[in-house]
Amino acid sequence: MEIKACLFDLDGVVVDTARYHYLAWKKIADDLGFSFSEHDNERLKGVSRMESLDILLEIGKIKVDLKTKEELAATKNSLYVSYIQKMTPDEILPGVIRFLDELHNSGILIALGSASKNAMSILDKINISQKFDAVIEGNKVSKAKPDPEVFLKGAIELGVDPHDCLVFEDAQAGIDAARNGGMHIIGIGQPENLTNAEFVIPGFETLNMNQLRSWYL
Ligand code: BG6
Numbered sequence: 001m002e003i004k005a006c007l008f009d010l011d012g013v014v015v016d017t018a019r020y021h022y023l024a025w026k027k028i029a030d031d032l033g034f035s036f037s038e039h040d041n042e043r044l045k046g047v048s049r050m051e052s053l054d055i056l057l058e059i060g061k062i063k064v065d066l067k068t069k070e071e072l073a074a075t076k077n078s079l080y081v082s083y084i085q086k087m088t089p090d091e092i093l094p095g096v097i098r099f100l101d102e103l104h105n106s107g108i109l110i111a112l113g114s115a116s117k118n119a120m121s122i123l124d125k126i127n128i129s130q131k132f133d134a135v136i137e138g139n140k141v142s143k144a145k146p147d148p149e150v151f152l153k154g155a156i157e158l159g160v161d162p163h164d165c166l167v168f169e170d171a172q173a174g175i176d177a178a179r180n181g182g183m184h185i186i187g188i189g190q191p192e193n194l195t196n197a198e199f200v201i202p203g204f205e206t207l208n209m210n211q212l213r214s215w216y217l
């Protein structure tokens with residue numbers, strides 16, 4: 001098979017923390033007096049914390065100074081951290097562990113490629129770090145998705161050519177990042193929300209090595 005490594009986004013792919021990001025941003029929007037829907041939230045997925053705030057304020061048509069922005073981002077993060085503190089391995093999305101084990105047993109390398117500065121703490125809470133051959137997270141990158149930096153650093157750390165890498169992503173910004181890095185890409189979610197992925201699947205429950213081979217052989 002052409003695929004030598006798989007790179008996984010974290011939020012919304014390995015765990016449903018995309019939900020916690022949404023709830024935390026929604027609280028900020030509620031406090032500022034405007035509504036923030038799950039549809040609006042699609043624009044924030046995969047995007048860095050400060051860029052997410054910029055999009056949120058644009059949706060609410062609100063302008064604030066830099067100091068207030070930093071305070072809002074800190075408030076959102078404290079709320080988000082309070083959610084993730086309570087996470088357990090039960091919150092790993094269905095099929096993820098089985099699929100990671102199948103990849104490993106087939107000799108395919110595995111990396112995490114996440115924009116989140118909270119990624120290490122989440123991996124710790126859900127006790128999954130040992131499944132990854134490389135972990136690239138928000139503190140290791142300077143350019144946010146759709147820049148391919150996070151995935152390219154993963155490919156370098158694994159020693160695999162980007163063209164032989166397959167990325168799993170739930171966010172449009174992440175799909176664009178994978179494409180910008182010249183990688184293969186499977187979207188996780190609904191096809192109407194994700195363009196330019198090679199395939200879109202609802203989750204890992206129905207994905208196995210045979211299916212992967214049939215797509216990428
Ligand atoms: C991404 C999420 O993984 O990480 C985004 O999809 C989030 O929603 C970004 O804004 C940054 O996360 P954090 O934990 O550093 O605020």
Ligand code: MG
Nearest residue numbers: 009011012170
């Ligand atoms: Mg994501």
